[in-house]
Amino acid sequence: MAAIDPIHQxxxxxxxxxxxxxxxxxxxxxxxxxxxxAAVVFAGLFxxxxxGAVVPGRGQVVGEMLYGxxxxxxxxxxxxxxxxxxxxxxxxFGFILTMNILGLLNVPGMPxxxxxxxxxxxxxxxxxxxxxxxxxxxxxxNGLGFFKLFVPSGVPWPLLLLxxxxxxxxxxxxxxxxxxxxxxxxxxxxxxxxxxxxxxASLGAFAFTAGGPAYLALIPSVLSFSMVTALxxxxxxxxxxxxxxxxxxxxxxxxxxVNLGHGH
Amino acid sequence: xxxxxxxxxxxxxxxxxxxxxxxxxxxxxxxxxxxxxRNPSAAAGERPMLFLGMALTEALGIFALVIAFIILFx
Numbered sequence: 001m002a003a004i005d006p007i008h009q010x011x012x013x014x015x016x017x018x019x020x021x022x023x024x025x026x027x028x029x030x031x032x033x034x035x036x037x038a039a040v041v042f043a044g045l046f047x048x049x050x051x052g053a054v055v056p057g058r059g060q061v062v063g064e065m066l067y068g069x070x071x072x073x074x075x076x077x078x079x080x081x082x083x084x085x086x087x088x089x090x091x092x093f094g095f096i097l098t099m100n101i102l103g104l105l106n107v108p109g110m111p112x113x114x115x116x117x118x119x120x121x122x123x124x125x126x127x128x129x130x131x132x133x134x135x136x137x138x139x140x141x142n143g144l145g146f147f148k149l150f151v152p153s154g155v156p157w158p159l160l161l162l163x164x165x166x167x168x169x170x171x172x173x174x175x176x177x178x179x180x181x182x183x184x185x186x187x188x189x190x191x192x193x194x195x196x197x198x199x200x201a202s203l204g205a206f207a208f209t210a211g212g213p214a215y216l217a218l219i220p221s222v223l224s225f226s227m228v229t230a231l232x233x234x235x236x237x238x239x240x241x242x243x244x245x246x247x248x249x250x251x252x253x254x255x256x257x258v259n260l261g262h263g264h
Numbered sequence: 265x266x267x268x269x270x271x272x273x274x275x276x277x278x279x280x281x282x283x284x285x286x287x288x289x290x291x292x293x294x295x296x297x298x299x300x301x302r303n304p305s306a307a308a309g310e311r312p313m314l315f316l317g318m319a320l321t322e323a324l325g326i327f328a329l330v331i332a333f334i335i336l337f338x
Binding site: 180242 | 318
């Protein structure tokens with residue numbers, strides 16, 4: 001009963017069927033639709049903050065807070081050169097944040113939202129983009145000296161033979177952990193919410209269909225409902241936190257290659 | 265043993281990985297709290313690091329959850 005239900009919500013189905021282009025199926029799926037909605041909402045935030053009033057209105061305060069957060073992140077982690085990467089990190093942060101939060105806004109009457117970041121394809125693409133940027137920046141700035149990243153300074157050479165493969169493998173694992181962290185958090189959050197919500201419905205149905213002492217089943221039903229409320233609040237925090245952590249780790253990886261060999 | 269039963273047992277065993285994540289989170293927040301009570305004015309400056317550490321530690325527990333889901337549903 002509860003085995004099939006929590007996973008069904010992540011199924012991708014096509015909304016607008018489009019003919020395949022060069023072997024790629026470009027139909028509009030629910031994932032594409034909700035990514036487009038998130039992009040429009042996030043771009044709308046720019047429009048809200050664009051007025052630039054000296055005494056900011058509410059939308060402008062939110063926009064400026066987000067920008068201040070990401071700007072503090074890049075300047076503290078990367079240093080003065082961090083400003084060059086601010087557009088990328090801010091776009092990444094805002095897009096992931098919008099997608100995460102929109103997936104939680106389940107209003108009765110409106111269509112059930114879909115969280116694109118609960119698909120490994122989407123988070124994997126973000127992780128590959130980030131690591132691709134790190135590699136390009138690393139090789140462009142340092143040339144072949146990029147490989148000094150795996151050789152920490154001041155280590156005696158016998159330990160180096162053990163340390164360099166470990167550093168290399170941990171670098172290769174970075175895109176994997178970036179993708180899996182965001183994916184796992186979003187997937188786990190929605191699955192747990194679906195499971196507790198199914199408890200509410202099934203316990204309530206049991207209480208009302210089988211009379212008499214089965215009315216006691218309403219107590220765990222109400223408890224499950226309060227659990228759903230508490231978990232939804234937690235999921236909003238997790239949505240913001242995961243977007244922040246993705247952006248922060250991007251800044252950390254960029255700092256590794258931008259300030260290779262010398263601190264900032 | 266049926267395949268479905270083995271899947272349930274496997275998923276349950278995979279979730280034992282969350283023990284480490286729970287202990288790690290407790291250590292992180294405990295250290296932050298004891299340091300924050302000693303030096304309250306410096307606590308606010310380190311809060312971003314606290315959240316970063318929390319998310320990184322939590323991620324390892326989430327990896328165990330992903331493995332459990334793979335065992336259960338794939």
